[in-house]
Amino acid sequence: MNNKKLITMGEQFGRRSWAEPWKIKMVEPIRITSPQERRDALEKAGYNTFLLHSKDVYIDLLTDSGTGAMSDRQWAGIMLGDEAYAGSRNFFHLEEAVQKYYGYRYLVPTHQGRGAEHLLSQALIKPGQYVPGNMYFTTTRLHQELAGGTFVDVIIDEAHDPPNLHPFKGNVDLDKLEALVKRVGAESIPYISLAGTVNMAGGQPVSMANVKALRALCDRYSIPIYLDATRMVENAFFIQEREEGYKDKTIAAILQEFCSFTDGAWMSAKKDNLVNIGGWLAVNDSDLFDALRNMVVIYEGLHTYGGMAGRDMEALAIGITEAVDDDHVRSRVEQVRYLGNLLTNWEIPIVKPVGGHAIFLDAKSFYPHIPQDQFPAQTLAAGLYLDSGIRGMERGIVSAGRDPKTGDHRYPALELTRLAIPRRVYTQAHMDVVAEAVKAVYDSREQTKGLKMVYEPKYLRFFQARFERAS
């Protein structure tokens, strides 16, 4: 692994530039559709970008989950799959990689992140308990609720304010957390659900100082901390860039230090870990591990594959190693930032500072004339697809769902349309095309009408809901 910082030509000659630390060996053709084709496709999809067929999409920024490009080494690893039902050697490679880079003792493999969320929530949460965290994530909160818990948002207020330039908008507000502990009692809090970076806040990081202080507070009340490590490598990059004392530390060292303040982590390996499918759960407590290892065989598969094929585990073990390479992380975040800078130069409202995995367009500011219950962010995702075949995703009122107690819409402060950048897939030219498309949609914003929801599934409605144009 090469953890030396790359000195770019740009830095050498006083310009700021970067280039990807890889070259392209295989390409996948993509096709731009006609405006009429896009109108037909979007109508068929009920104005929901999740329901589009990917053949009708030009640049696919729906998600950075499972959409990255694997390296030649990962593909070589696929050929080394040991497909034994039990005790596959690929599992032991994976276990070693997680222990080495994340530092936890025990590993439970799962088919993806929500498999791990299910196991952890069922193992730790008792009905009536509260789970504080730094902003909700859709699947995470649902699993906590299905286990009988109530999620409580204890992120700092700045996270809910798109233009606020706080460098660590993912931080936990320790006063909010302590007030909750005092109100409900530490015994009603099974764990803190800490995410680094925070997806729904715009890919915003948590500082090392914050996790250290959180650890001290939790130790006072004997509350464990479990980390959603899905994009923790990107979080480590922001610590290296912004936090005093970390400039000369490697991403790998920062990642390990951060994890050392937590009791375990769950992972959607489809993001940071550079694979198309996979996940894991890792803990330090041996009793909890026994419980999880027993549960995984009910819901995912035997404890040495957890829903993955042997080849998937090998690609994942290699992906973990590649993910912490400093040059890789830097070019990944800088590509997202490149797109953000283009949009910022045109004064298009986005969440700032630009986060690790995506640009989040501030749909409330795009469409101040569309009320939140006419789904401004869903409208914007649809508008961008109609303009150019670019697919983004709603991250606002539709994603927030309904309050399970009252049945009313939740009205989140953030009404965002996310353009997530897959890892190692698109070029700078694609980013230019995306920026121009967003600008075209922004320039015609005043004529845009909102949407009404005509079909709503019970769980995680954003995946399958259908809409029509509001009259």
Ligand code: PLI
């Ligand atoms: O999609 P899964 O089941 O592998 O992982 C669920 C999950 C957990 N935590 C976080 C922070 C996520 O972002 C996440 C999945 N995110 C998706 C699919 C996304 O598009 O952001």
